[in-house]
Amino acid sequence: MLNIPRPTPTCTRFQTTIEMPCMKCGEHMRLVLIEPQDSCFNLLTYRCGACASDESFLKAI
Numbered sequence: 001m002l003n004i005p006r007p008t009p010t011c012t013r014f015q016t017t018i019e020m021p022c023m024k025c026g027e028h029m030r031l032v033l034i035e036p037q038d039s040c041f042n043l044l045t046y047r048c049g050a051c052a053s054d055e056s057f058l059k060a061i
């Protein structure tokens with residue numbers, strides 16, 4: 001019987017649906033902030049734990 005490895009749940013308070021790789025070092029970034037911009041978009045801020053850089057993305061609600 002095979003033991004299929006399951007993805008480790010991210011320990012954040014948010015439900016992350018997208019795994020963001022860091023643009024600088026390639027590590028996984030963690031969703032740290034969600035800010036509503038208007039009625040159609042949220043601004044999602046991700047932070048890299050390895051190099052501490054932040055990236056923000058607009059995401060349609």
Ligand SMILES: [Zn+2]
Binds near residue numbers: 024049052053
């Ligand atoms: Zn990084």
